[in-house]
Amino acid sequence: MINIKLDLEKIALLIFFAVMLFFGVAQINDYTINIDYPHGFRATDTFQNPGYSSYLKEEGAYKYNPPYASAGHENTIQHYPPGNIYLTALFSFLVDMDPYNITLLLLILWSIFAALVMYVIIKEFNKSVALLSLPLMPLLFYKGFMIAFTWGQFGLITGSFFLIALFWAVSKIRLKHSFIFLGLFLAATALSHPTELVIGLGFIVFYFAIKMVQDRFKINKDELKTVIKGSILFFALSVYYLIIFKFTWLDYFKEDFTFGKIETTTGAFLVANLSEFSWFLIPILLGLLLTLYLLFIQKKDNIALISSVYMLFFSYSNYLGVPNLAHRAFQNRFFLPIYLSLFFGIVIYQIVKYFIKSDSLYKIKSYFVPTVTILMLILLSFTVYEKHDPSGIMHPDLWNEFSWIKENTPNNSNLYFFYGDGYLQTGIFFAVQRHSWGVEINEYSKTLQEQTVKREYLSNSNYGMLYVREDIFRFKRIPFPDSVKDICNFDYYIFDKVGRYQPLIEYNKLIEEMFLKLGWMEVVQSTQRYDIVKNNKPGENCVILEN
Amino acid sequence: MLSLKTELKNKIIKEAKSLTTLFVISLVLFKIIFFKENVLMIIRTVSAFFWMFILPGFTFMYIWHEKLEFLERFIISVPISAATISILSYYISLMGLHVKYHPILIPLSIMIISGIIVWRKDNIIS
Numbered sequence: 001m002i003n004i005k006l007d008l009e010k011i012a013l014l015i016f017f018a019v020m021l022f023f024g025v026a027q028i029n030d031y032t033i034n035i036d037y038p039h040g041f042r043a044t045d046t047f048q049n050p051g052y053s054s055y056l057k058e059e060g061a062y063k064y065n066p067p068y069a070s071a072g073h074e075n076t077i078q079h080y081p082p083g084n085i086y087l088t089a090l091f092s093f094l095v096d097m098d099p100y101n102i103t104l105l106l107l108i109l110w111s112i113f114a115a116l117v118m119y120v121i122i123k124e125f126n127k128s129v130a131l132l133s134l135p136l137m138p139l140l141f142y143k144g145f146m147i148a149f150t151w152g153q154f155g156l157i158t159g160s161f162f163l164i165a166l167f168w169a170v171s172k173i174r175l176k177h178s179f180i181f182l183g184l185f186l187a188a189t190a191l192s193h194p195t196e197l198v199i200g201l202g203f204i205v206f207y208f209a210i211k212m213v214q215d216r217f218k219i220n221k222d223e224l225k226t227v228i229k230g231s232i233l234f235f236a237l238s239v240y241y242l243i244i245f246k247f248t249w250l251d252y253f254k255e256d257f258t259f260g261k262i263e264t265t266t267g268a269f270l271v272a273n274l275s276e277f278s279w280f281l282i283p284i285l286l287g288l289l290l291t292l293y294l295l296f297i298q299k300k301d302n303i304a305l306i307s308s309v310y311m312l313f314f315s316y317s318n319y320l321g322v323p324n325l326a327h328r329a330f331q332n333r334f335f336l337p338i339y340l341s342l343f344f345g346i347v348i349y350q351i352v353k354y355f356i357k358s359d360s361l362y363k364i365k366s367y368f369v370p371t372v373t374i375l376m377l378i379l380l381s382f383t384v385y386e387k388h389d390p391s392g393i394m395h396p397d398l399w400n401e402f403s404w405i406k407e408n409t410p411n412n413s414n415l416y417f418f419y420g421d422g423y424l425q426t427g428i429f430f431a432v433q434r435h436s437w438g439v440e441i442n443e444y445s446k447t448l449q450e451q452t453v454k455r456e457y458l459s460n461s462n463y464g465m466l467y468v469r470e471d472i473f474r475f476k477r478i479p480f481p482d483s484v485k486d487i488c489n490f491d492y493y494i495f496d497k498v499g500r501y502q503p504l505i506e507y508n509k510l511i512e513e514m515f516l517k518l519g520w521m522e523v524v525q526s527t528q529r530y531d532i533v534k535n536n537k538p539g540e541n542c543v544i545l546e547n
Numbered sequence: 548m549l550s551l552k553t554e555l556k557n558k559i560i561k562e563a564k565s566l567t568t569l570f571v572i573s574l575v576l577f578k579i580i581f582f583k584e585n586v587l588m589i590i591r592t593v594s595a596f597f598w599m600f601i602l603p604g605f606t607f608m609y610i611w612h613e614k615l616e617f618l619e620r621f622i623i624s625v626p627i628s629a630a631t632i633s634i635l636s637y638y639i640s641l642m643g644l645h646v647k648y649h650p651i652l653i654p655l656s657i658m659i660i661s662g663i664i665v666w667r668k669d670n671i672i673s
Contacts, residue, residue, distance in 0.1 A: 010618075014572065021580050031583040033592050060645035062637070083633045090636060090650045094595035095588075109596070113625040120619050165626035175614055181627075188630035191637065237634050240641075 008370035009131065013119070015377050016134045017112060023141045023385045024108035024149070030390050037399035038100040039390035044427030044462075045152025046103075046392075051430025052080055053088040053099035062086070067412075068435050070466050071481045077469040079248035082241065083192030084158040100394075100431060107154060110161040111140055111338075117164050118304075118338050121171055122345065125304040128369040132352070133345030135376040136280060139337040142386045144272045148334035150392070152427070159193025160335045164307075166200045169230075170207055171303035179226045183233025190238035194245055195328045197238075199314055206310050207303070214299045247475035252465040272333040280344060287343025288312065290350070304342050311339035348372070394431070397529045398422045401494070402432045404525055405532070409434060413491045414538070416459075418511060419444055419504040420496030420530070429462040437461050437485050441504075448507045453514065455543040459485040488542035492524075493533040518542060555665075559609075562617055566605070569621070570597055599650060603657035604628035609665045631657055 028040040041047065055066040062078045062085060070076040088106055092099045115137040122130035139145060148157055162185050169181035182204075189196040204227060212219060274281060291309060294300045315336060318329040349369070356368050405415065417423040417438040429436035440458040447454055466478035487493075495512045499505045515521040515533055520540065525532040535542070570593065577589045604624030608615065615623075635657075636649045644652075 014576065018576055018580060021576075026580045029581070031581050033577075033581050033584045034588050056640075056646055060647065061640035061643070063641055082637045086633045086636045086640075086646070086649075087629055089646055090632065090653075091595060091599060093647055094599060094650045095592050105592075109600075109625075110629070113622065116622045117626060120622050162626060162630060165623070165630070168623060168626075172615075175611065177610070184630045184634075185626065187634055188626070191634060240638070 008367065008374075009127075012131055012134065012370045012373045012377070013116070015374055016115075016137070019138050019377050019381055019385065020112045020115065020141075021108065023138055023381075023387070024111065025105050028104065028388045028390050033095075033105065034097060035101045037396050038103070038394045038431075039392060040104060040150050040388065041100075041152070041392040041394050043151035043393070044425035046150070046154070047100075047425075047427040047430040047462075048080065048152065049084055049154040050088060050099040050103045051427075051433075052078075052085045053092065053103070054430075054433065056085055056089045057092065057099065065466070066433070068433055069430060069462055069464070071461070071463050071478070072412075072435060073466060073468070073478060075468055076466045076478060077244055077248065077475065079244060079465060079467065081155055081159075081190075081192050081194065081245075083162075083188060084154055087158075103154070104149065107149060107157050110158055114161040114164045114335075115140070115338050115341075117168050118341060121164075121168050121307065122304040122342050124171060125300075125302040125342075126346075126349070128352075128365050129342065129345040129349045131345070131369050131373040132348040132376075133341035134373055135348075135380055136284075136341040136344040137337050138377075138380070138385045139277065139280070140335070141388070142276065142337070142384070144276045145334055145337055146386065146388065147272065150388075153331065153334060155193035156195070156331055156334060159189050159196030160332070160338075162188040162192055163196040163200050163203075164338065167203065167303055167307040170204065170307075173223050173226050179229035179233060182227065182230025183237065186230065186234035187237035190234070190245075191241050194242070194249075195331070198328075199311075199332065202314070203307065203310055207306055210295070210306055211301055213296075214301055243473065244469075244475075247469075247473070248465055248467045251467075251475070251477065272330070272336070274333075274336070277336075277340075283347040284340050284343045287340075287345070287347040290346050291343060308339055308342040311336075315339070348376075393422055393425050393428055395422070397527070398428075399431075401525075401527070401530055401532075405432050405434060405492070408524070409492060414489065415492045415494060416485070416487055416490040417494045418496070418508045419499060419501070420494065421499050422496075423494075426460045426462045437490075440483075444504060444507070445501075448503060453511055453543055453545060455488060455541070456484050456486050458483055488535075488540060489538050491535055491538055493521075493535065495531045495533065496529065497531065498529050514544065515542060518544065558612065565617060566601070566621075570594075573597075595650075599632060599654055600625050600628040602628075603631065603654040603661070606658045606661040606665070607631070609661065610668060612665075628654070628657070 029035050030039065038046070038050070051069065052062060056062045062082050064074065064078055065076045067074045088099045088103055091106055092102050095102060119130050119134065122133050141149070166182070166185040166189065169178065169185050172178045172181060186197060186200055189200050208219065277284060291305050295305045295309060311332065315329055315333045352368060352372055411434070413434050415432065415434050415436045417436060419439060419441060422428055423438040424441060426438055429438070437459040440460055443458040460483070463480060466480070467475045468478060469475050493515065495508045497505060497509070512531060512533060516523065520537045521533050521535050521542070523531050524534045573593045574589060577593055578586065581589065601621070601624050604627035605620060607627055608620040608624055612620065632653050635653050636646060639649065639653070640646050
């Protein structure tokens with residue numbers, strides 16, 4: 001009897017794992033692991049993390065930013081959180097795959113294990129509820145929530161993975177030496193995505209606040225000691241990066257870290273919302289009410305209850321006018337399918353208990369609940385969970401183009417990309433690993449309308465914040481290079497022959513022909529989709545207009 | 548003392564079998580899901596994941612083997628491994644050791660050190 005019970009739980013977990021892997025990455029990767037080019041990268045940010053991992057693999061350490069992503073500077077301090085960059089690079093060594101092609105698989109695995117850790121946390125509250133929470137979690141790869149993966153919220157994903165692990169650590173606060181878990185996961189959030197560090201620290205405060213309310217303002221001294229020891233460990237493990245973070249990110253995005261109420265934010269963050277849950281929202285809201293009842297009326301101090309309420313609270317803290325980290329509240333909504341899964345499970349469990357007229361609660365827990373979980377996972381796989389395709393900014397032709405450039409041009413080459421659909425998201429330049437600028441499409445269109453060719457164009461690059469470390473606590477900000485570029489100064493030009501805007505493609509062709517007439521430029525690579533032209537006299541006037 | 552050591556040994560053997568079973572199940576599952584991938588790549592990927600993200604954390608979590616059940620230790624071994632490896636790799640690389648050595652050295656070191664702690668802890672208790 002016991003064996004059957006254990007098997008059903010494990011079978012449910014295995015099916016859950018398979019469903020998450022299938023809808024998270026298998027379809028995007030076209031059911032392979034060793035893909036030829038990055039699939040499903042649909043925005044500029046997706047290229048940063050694997051771009052830094054590639055550089056780390058070459059350099060051996062991520063101390064400075066790659067010169068090709070730093071306007072040629074070789075000593076701008078590494079500022080991007082290193083956590084997932086290192087994990088991707090190390091894993092890529094083991095599987096002998098390009099970091100670009102292994103990134104999505106790893107991030108999906110972090111998400112699956114984040115979901116499983118949440119399962120463990122909820123299981124401590126109630127095993128049946130934990131099982132019935134599972135079917136909500138694959139919505140992580142559903143509609144707006146999936147944007148975290150395809151638009152490059154990779155820091156958030158890794159940070160959330162460690163944040164959920166931190167919730168687990170707090171649930172073990174009475175375990176001997178549990179300060180190690182606290183310190184380790186706090187440091188891991190700091191090195192992956194410091195927003196989750198702030199949320200994690202807030203959670204510890206929230207946990208003690210709830211406990212104080214429940215225990216008539218008494219604090220458990222042993223728990224407090226564990227938190228203090230954990231904080232010391234966290235500080236020791238993360239202070240080096242936190243200093244960098246303070247003098248780079250916090251300096252660069254000062255306005256982002258203001259306190260106060262905001263009701264809207266930009267771009268991708270808006271799309272992950274409670275409305276994405278569709279009809280699932282009804283049980284979620286009912287579950288929230290039940291959870292609040294258990295927490296504040298019945299005074300249950302379980303971490304599953306506290307963390308779920310806390311994350312819902314944080315995700316919507318922008319509307320309450322409480323201090324928050326601006327749009328970070330919106331950003332954390334991407335993980336709501338995991339954070340709110342308890343609410344869903346708790347209601348479905350009540351329904352199962354109501355409808356299954358069994359005399360034995362044991363039977364419900366042992367047979368019916370795992371069976372219902374398995375059936376729900378299978379049913380929702382065929383009806384609700386969303387299928388994804390490999391489409392994205394990158395495609396095989398473009399990947400081959402970048403590979404050719406990496407193999408055939410000097411490392412310090414300057415590239416100029418004329419109009420091409422793939423280059424509008426400039427993060428893609430990380431993948432070419434050369435100093436790259438792309439023409440700004442509006443200005444390019446305007447000069448086409450004026451029927452002329454200019455020597456200088458407003459241009460875009462993948463350069464982000466640039467700081468040089470002068471001392472432990474002294475950082476100098478390097479000004480962003482002038483975005484108006486003289487096109488004659490580049491070593492190589494990329495002319496696309498295919499694109500959505502045919503007039504701009506014709507314009508590309510016109511400029512290429514003008515360059516080739518000069519005599520010192522030559523086509524070094526030509527395919528059906530693009531030409532690469534080498535400039536043998538960079539700096540010479542290259543814009544000579546005829547009629 | 549002898550019986551406690553034998554008990555620990557038996558538990559390790561039993562859980563090693565469970566880990567092996569999970570490894571084989573993962574191989575099968577990955578092959579079904581990534582059905583267009585060749586078997587060698589599946590073996591390489593799953594083995595790499597177990598080497599880097601399961602075994603170090605699982606060995607470390609053995610310190611609490613009496614308090615936490617197998618499934619919980621297995622699941623939490625992934626964030627434990629990922630957290631420890633990313634932090635150690637970051638600082639060790641800044642000290643000068645190229646990251647190409649880390650995927651082998653760091654998980655191995657975590658496993659050895661954790662193994663020693665578990666063994667010594669068991670001795671101290673007994």
